[in-house]
Amino acid sequence: MIAEILCSAILSLGISRADFACQHLETVVEAANHYDIRPEVMTAMIYTESRWNPKAVSKSNACGLTQVLPKYTRNPKLTCKSLFDPKVSIWTGAKKLNYWIYKYGRGSERIGLCGYNAGYRCKGKNKHRRGVFYSKRVLKRARIVAREYKKIEQNHRVEVVK
Numbered sequence: 666m667i668a669e670i671l672c673s674a675i676l677s678l679g680i681s682r683a684d685f686a687c688q689h690l691e692t693v694v695e696a697a698n699h700y701d702i703r704p705e706v707m708t709a710m711i712y713t714e715s716r717w718n719p720k721a722v723s724k725s726n727a728c729g730l731t732q733v734l735p736k737y738t739r740n741p742k743l744t745c746k747s748l749f750d751p752k753v754s755i756w757t758g759a760k761k762l763n764y765w766i767y768k769y770g771r772g773s774e775r776i777g778l779c780g781y782n783a784g785y786r787c788k789g790k791n792k793h794r795r796g797v798f799y800s801k802r803v804l805k806r807a808r809i810v811a812r813e814y815k816k817i818e819q820n821h822r823v824e825v826v827k
Contacts, residue, residue: 668694670821671704674813682717689730689751696759702766705814706774707759709806710781713799714758719751731758775800 671694672687680686686708693711697704714732715721722745727734729748738757748754766777769785779787783796 667704670814670817671708671810673817674810675708677817678809678813680712680717685719686711686717689755692752692755696756700759700763702759702762703774703807703811705807705810706778706803707755707762708810709803710758710762710778711755712806713803719754720749729754729758731755731761733757733761737761774804778803 668687668690671690672683675683675686690704690708693707694704696702697707711717711730714727715730717730719730721730721732722728723732725734726745728745730751731748731754733743733748733754735743735745735748738761743753743757748757762777762781765780766772766774769780769787770776776787778800779793779796782799783793786793787796787800
């Protein structure tokens with residue numbers, strides 16, 4: 666049910682590749698719930714990282730929907746080719762984001778997202794500018810998705826009551 670409403674939300678927002686995203690939102694919701702991450706944050710992060718392009722590769726060789734660097738996963742079997750599988754990328758990205766939010770950021774999504782993007786340079790006085798900007802951008806998109814989600818959820822409740 667959450668994935669369906671989330672799909673409606675991103676479709677109504679006109680997010681690029683929303684049709685592809687909708688096919689994988691059940692996995693996003695499962696991974697987000699498993700790793701105690703808000704699904705709208707995962708959705709916004711994936712959009713920010715790859716625009717929902719499963720074959721995306723960055724200049725630094727981060728791969729897949731969640732733009733994970735295989736060399737930092739501690740899994741020698743994980744390659745760019747395996748990260749091109751949306752399920753593998755989503756679950757791997759959720760696991761990494763969980764680390765950054767709960768171990769490094771001590772529960773702060775803002776610090777965790779910064780760390781996900783820029784590594785261990787997101788605390789203290791000299792926070793990494795790009796990481797700070799990235800976390801603000803993801804959280805802004807997550808708020809927009811969450812707002813749209815709530816609107817659609819309320820309309821759905823009204824229709825069910827009728």
